[in-house]
Amino acid sequence: MTTLVTCPKCEAVYRRREVKAMNRDRDTFECCGVVLESWNSSRFPMFELVTPGTKPYIPEA
Numbered sequence: 001m002t003t004l005v006t007c008p009k010c011e012a013v014y015r016r017r018e019v020k021a022m023n024r025d026r027d028t029f030e031c032c033g034v035v036l037e038s039w040n041s042s043r044f045p046m047f048e049l050v051t052p053g054t055k056p057y058i059p060e061a
Contacts, residue, residue, distance in 0.1 A: 007031040010053025016045050 002017045009032035020043050028038040029047055037045055 004050065005036055005047070007034060007036065007053060009034055010055045012049065012053035013051040014047040015050050016047055018043055019046055 002015055005014045005016045006012070007014075012031055014031075014036075016037075022042070024040065024042050025044045026040040027044070028035050029045065030036065032053070036047075039045065
């Protein structure tokens with residue numbers, strides 16, 4: 001099953017799908033410094049950029 005995930009800052013759109021691995025994986029997926037998802041499991045998401053962000057990303061000072 002695939003779903004779409006959108007960054008709240010730049011509005012980039014990612015296609016998200018889950019994969020299963022033999023070993024546990026612990027990681028996060030970030031865009032513009034915002035954690036969109038974190039996991040600690042043998043089932044984890046894979047993300048593919050569908051549409052680049054339309055808003056410029058300006059890091060906070």
